[in-house]
Amino acid sequence: MIEPMRPIVVAGNWKMHTTPSDAGDLARTIAARTREAGVIRVICPPFVCLAAVGDAVRDEDVGVGAQTVHHEAHGAFTGEIAAPMLRGLATWVIVGHSERRRDAGETDDLIGRKLDRAVENDLRPILCVGEQLADRDAGRAAEVVDGQLRGALTERDPAALAAVGLVIAYEPVWAIGTGRNARGVDASAMADTIRTTLDGLGWGERATRLPVLYGGSVTSANIGEFFDEPSIDGALVGGASLKPDEMAGIVARAALTARARGLAA
Numbered sequence: 487m488i489e490p491m492r493p494i495v496v497a498g499n500w501k502m503h504t505t506p507s508d509a510g511d512l513a514r515t516i517a518a519r520t521r522e523a524g525v526i527r528v529i530c531p532p533f534v535c536l537a538a539v540g541d542a543v544r545d546e547d548v549g550v551g552a553q554t555v556h557h558e559a560h561g562a563f564t565g566e567i568a569a570p571m572l573r574g575l576a577t578w579v580i581v582g583h584s585e586r587r588r589d590a591g592e593t594d595d596l597i598g599r600k601l602d603r604a605v606e607n608d609l610r611p612i613l614c615v616g617e618q619l620a621d622r623d624a625g626r627a628a629e630v631v632d633g634q635l636r637g638a639l640t641e642r643d644p645a646a647l648a649a650v651g652l653v654i655a656y657e658p659v660w661a662i663g664t665g666r667n668a669r670g671v672d673a674s675a676m677a678d679t680i681r682t683t684l685d686g687l688g689w690g691e692r693a694t695r696l697p698v699l700y701g702g703s704v705t706s707a708n709i710g711e712f713f714d715e716p717s718i719d720g721a722l723v724g725g726a727s728l729k730p731d732e733m734a735g736i737v738a739r740a741a742l743t744a745r746a747r748g749l750a751a
């Protein structure tokens with residue numbers, strides 16, 4: 487069933503790109519070119535660029551997010567960043583991105599603890615889930631995503647996660663940075679799977695109000711296929727989020743959906 491009050495979110499994940507000296511200009515340009523009613527815009531630059539991006543979009547309605555956060559609140563963890571350190575720098579955080587699962591060995595258990603830190607520190611999490619190509623080919627995509635959600639969310643309080651505004655991004659690993667996007671219908675089916683899993687974890691009605699984004703080779707050319715699906719509420723954009731023209735096109739398309747869904751006049 488369609489829940490009309492879910493927000494539309496377009497979040498840019500800049501990954502390991504930009505520097506503190508150029509990130510502000512890029513953020514300012516993107517913000518100026520994506521002013522559309524009814525769309526929540528978020529930019530997630532590298533940690534060292536958070537301050538520059540925050541300064542650049544201070545007068546814009548643009549959220550700033552970190553790309554990850556440590557699962558402990560403080561301690562002897564050389565090189566890591568804890569959630570309390572993000573105060574004043576970020577209000578969003580990406581958790582469980584597949585590149586972190588792959589390169590930093592992040593498990594569902596650790597990802598769940600990161601969600602706890604996000605909740606404690608009032609950071610709005612974007613939890614990423616998604617299957618490998620072999621899983622999809624074997625018909626196990628839904629099973630894998632269900633398992634990731636259970637691994638990270640079981641025994642976590644649905645009310646607390648809903649209160650902080652949890653967003654889930656379905657990002658099939660084979661579609662990230664490959665130029666090969668999933669089909670809108672497959673993303674939609676997975677969004678339904680995600681809400682069913684959450685319902686099974688005690689979310690109840692809250693599961694229908696949970697925003698689900700699609701991520702994986704999103705561009706201004708293919709975003710329409712995802713917004714055509716009533717179950718999909720936005721996009722987590724990687725490569726294209728560094729290009730103002732692309733972001734302008736993606737957010738303009740998001741705004742059409744916002745209007746169609748009654749989120750903007």
Ligand code: PGA
Binds near residue numbers: 661662723725
């Ligand atoms: P991509 O990355 O758009 O470059 O495929 C998406 C992501 O990793 O969030």
